[in-house]
Amino acid sequence: MAITLTVNGQTRTVDVEPDTPLLWVLRDTLGLTGTKFGCGIAACGACTVHLDGRAVRTCTLPVSAAEGMPITTIEGLEQVQDGELHDVQQAWIDHQVPQCGYCQSGMIMAVSSLLAQRPDPSDEQIDATITNICRCGTFVRVRRAIHAVADARKAGGAKKEERHG
Numbered sequence: 001m002a003i004t005l006t007v008n009g010q011t012r013t014v015d016v017e018p019d020t021p022l023l024w025v026l027r028d029t030l031g032l033t034g035t036k037f038g039c040g041i042a043a044c045g046a047c048t049v050h051l052d053g054r055a056v057r058t059c060t061l062p063v064s065a066a067e068g069m070p071i072t073t074i075e076g077l078e079q080v081q082d083g084e085l086h087d088v089q090q091a092w093i094d095h096q097v098p099q100c101g102y103c104q105s106g107m108i109m110a111v112s113s114l115l116a117q118r119p120d121p122s123d124e125q126i127d128a129t130i131t132n133i134c135r136c137g138t139f140v141r142v143r144r145a146i147h148a149v150a151d152a153r154k155a156g157g158a159k160k161e162e163r164h165g
């Protein structure tokens with residue numbers, strides 16, 4: 001069945017069964033392998049992308065549920081920022097968050113969605129929202145990088161206000 005998706009700003013038509021998990025359409029049909037398979041039961045977060053700006057786990061989400069809504073994968077995240085690395089991606093480099101890296105694209109997608117909704121999350125809010133599993137135990141650095149992005153955005157906003165004030 002033909003299903004039309006909007007992925008990273010591009011319209012893509014795929015011929016798949018409507019109940020195929022979005023993860024497999026992204027990886028196998030569209031070749032966007034930055035989104036990872038971990039558990040297949042919506043428990044680990046490795047397969048997280050943004051659907052209409054919100055973090056969703058795609059291993060259990062039927063592709064038909066994503067039709068008509070913008071999908072952003074890790075490959076598209078920097079395009080959102082005009083070709084620059086997204087500031088969450090940059091913070092991941094600056095704070096050397098990843099170890100093996102396997103969970104990290106899902107982690108970054110979950111974190112960027114959190115920060116869009118809560119610009120300055122507390123540790124409790126981070127723990128409640130970022131439930132992605134990391135076998136390498138990078139949680140402390142994840143938290144540190146989230147706070148660094150929140151602080152930098154606040155400082156950036158303050159500078160803009162000074163210029164306009």
Ligand code: FES
Nearest residue numbers: 038039044045059
């Ligand atoms: S692979 Fe989707 S949540 Fe683990």
Ligand code: FES
Nearest residue numbers: 099101134135136
């Ligand atoms: S960095 Fe290895 S699983 Fe998270």
